[in-house]
Amino acid sequence: MDLTKLSLKQTIKALEDKQFSKQELNRAYLSKIDTLNSKLNVFLEVEKNTLGIPAAIKDIIITQNIKTTAGSKILSNFLPPYNATVIGRLLEKGCSVIGKTNHDEFAMGSSGENSAYGVTKNPWNLKKVPGGSSSGSAAAVAADMCVFSLGTDTGGSIRQPASLCGVVGLKTSYGRVSRYGAIALSSSLDQIGPFTKTVEDARTILEWISGEDGLDANCHGKPFQPQKSFKNLSGIKIGVPKEYFGKGLDKGVEKVIREAIKKLEELGGEIVEVSLPHTEYAIAAYYIILPSEVSSNLAKFDGIRFGFDRSKFGAEAKRRIMLGTFTLSAGYFDDYFIKAAKVRTLIKQDFEKAFEKVDVIVGPVSPTVAWDIGEKFDDPLAMYLSDAYTIPANLAGICGLSLPCGFVEGLPVGLQILGKYWGEDTILSVGEIYEQATDWHKEKPKL
């Protein structure tokens, strides 16, 4: 039996039934990592002597006494004296950190190419990007190098690599999971969430890591507890936003998504067309709010208390610091930051109105499948535009799920299921029903 193919739920069950020990489990994963990591560049740091359920953690999440780099040269020697809240909670549940995964520097990027430690390769095609920014965490699950992983999603950084790598990725509602110990990119948008092999596993991880901790003042509520369980989708209204099927959406991807929507209808869902009229402005608003917050969040990197000096930032970090410093500067604050914050309100209201009519909203995660490494690297704006379908959810603070729903030319396509604020229960249920009715999640890359 290949232990690394098991889902989290199967792994827990097998451990309980004493089919294998935790040592054997860890050995299996470490040997997988040993074989694949040089090829894929997924892990920046591997912990050899772990004894829990092996979890891979995006290297932007703080782990006590395990080097945490944020994918940057500026933190190449940083040994944190504390654990992120989510790490503490996973350890309590019997998990262990098997390694820290590669990602775009400070989570800035959609391809993984902005990592100071080299790009992670897409397990489905080593010439392709894995998506970003949580590249390594997505690839680690796709390549069975861990049972599950954690990433962060600020503008799609969980959903998009999950889509491009063919795994399940959950972006939680803002405030659902404590950000304490996630190195901040854009504080009002960042959320931590899981990458898993099944929707069911994503639900379990959410139960484990959610709930207020008294350290992130924006995190609130009790740990997530599943409420609904429905066997089919009858009575469920599924919104399809026309704005997510416009210009720029790859025909192949569109076909796969339309088929997935048809499948949801077959499963009993009622398909309703909805409109999210301000979608086209999301990227512009996002690229004001995010760089503004970035310019401030990255000010603490001065090489005094930790890390190296500011010349060690990578190109994208410098670009966004410059942009955000400008948009906040005297005379421009109202025109940029306040304007963007108002547009953010409109985008949020778009979703609120849509969710008066429907239970979930579905569409593509990414306009294309994984692209060639190097293809968009020199054109930041083109790269930014690839996040058009994921960014609005972050601005609105709502939750979203990406799950495998087909392939285009051998590369995975993810279906995005967006839910209302605090609507994780519903999107996970809808996702699970779709997953159980299809076999896409069972496909594995040939490595």
Next chain:
Amino acid sequence: MKLTDIQVKHVAKLANLPLSSEELKKYGEQLSKILDYIEQLNKIDTSKVNPTFNVVDKKNVWDEDIVKPSLSQEQALQNGQTKNDYFITKGVFEEE
């Protein structure tokens, strides 16, 4: 919106980023391009819209005034350049 060289330099100074002249030029051009893209927001009338800075609807989230343990001095200093249990940096000129 086209940023002037002076503006770009000023922004780099505010951001405390040591940039080469090539970098200044490159970022100046890229920033101008991004700002042009952002201009489209001006098409929307937001005069009657309130800004959203934080989507969390909670108010008055705070702690009681109770002291909890700090890091040990060793932990606090472990990642920094230090001397005699202080962090150390090159002389900040006393402004006299």
Next chain:
Amino acid sequence: MYEPVIGLEVHVELNTKSKMFCRCSADYFGKKPNTQTCPVCLGLPGSLPYINKQAIEDCMKIGLALNCEISKKSLFERKNYFYPDLAKGYQISQLRWPLCIKGWIEVDPPSHKASEGQETSRIRINRVHQEEDTGKLTHSGSETLIDFNRSSVPLVEIVTEPDFKDSSQIKDYAKKLQQIFRYLGVSDADMEKGQMRLEANISVRKVGQKQLPAYRVELKNINSFRFMVAAVEYEIKRQIEALEKGEKLVQETKGWNEDKKQTFTQRVKEEANDYRYFPEPDLPEMQFEESKIKDLESNLPELPWKKLEQFIEKYGINESSARILTEDKDLAGFFEQLVELGKKEGVLAKDIANYVVNQKIDLLNDSPQQIIDDIKAKKTNLISDDSQLEKVAKEVISENPQMVETYKKGKVTIIQALIGVVMKKTAGKADATKVKIILESLLNL
């Protein structure tokens, strides 16, 4: 004719147990360096701030004591700048949504108005807001050492409108604020320990000119009332002289050199600082209901001027004694305790006031009962014969030429010492109030 335009910014460190945005101990004074820090106040990657509720209440109390409106909605904001003592690269502060706005306080009128008989004048408070302190730098040669124990200790900033007309008003204002902080119990406001810091913005303009001058000089890092007064006076004179000579004054930050008794330039601003304030995304907003504000207001401790009024009206003591008795909250409390005790023993509040004002009281060690007994004993054989007292007073004056000279140079408080000598000579039996009047008339001949 020129007149000064002066505004004041006062920072006060609150005496909360824990820091503003983390729960490290805020009692940093004299502690080993970097022993009271955590990921939050060290600004380590991944850490997040969490508000100290007590600090917010303390800030609001200060606002209420200064007749401010409490904002229904208040936000924290980030003030972005780089300095090695600023752990996060930004200070969490407030600019557009401060906790308290639009207050005022009565202070002594400017000297020339006082001579015209004006009793008080009003200084408008622009804002009272909450922020956090920075770490502490020690410069040693080419190196700068940093201790972050003070990082994120709660600070309240009080900003006035440019309403001050001279240095005496500044001194009175600062003293009154210090008294308020102590009465409220929110800070010891010890200037030498840096718990209270003053910054003055000074410019001068032609009398009659309505708009504010185009420049202003910021006086900073001055750690005593006395030095601040000296620096302000120096600046007013310097600026008027410069303008009279037709020189152009520039925006700059200055400090005080006590040895040379002059201000010195710390920084000339080429351009205004650009702090790029924006709402702190890590902290949800604060909202206050009317009832909560009312509640806080009604539970404010009695403030110094209320106490002053009360002492004068209720106990019938004179204003100057009442001022001395209310200057310090603990002394006022001790006096009230004595009055309570005195009531039972038939000792008048007025006599207690005289005693307390004229004797050195040791708040920690003097027993109230002993003091009451003393007063009773003296009352029975008090010397109040003017001629007898005058004789002793004259003796004391001729025997203490130095004190007399000090008095004549303007340090009138020395009279307390002279009264003390008279009391000693009369074995404490002289009527101190009378002694004071007699001494004053003799000294002012």
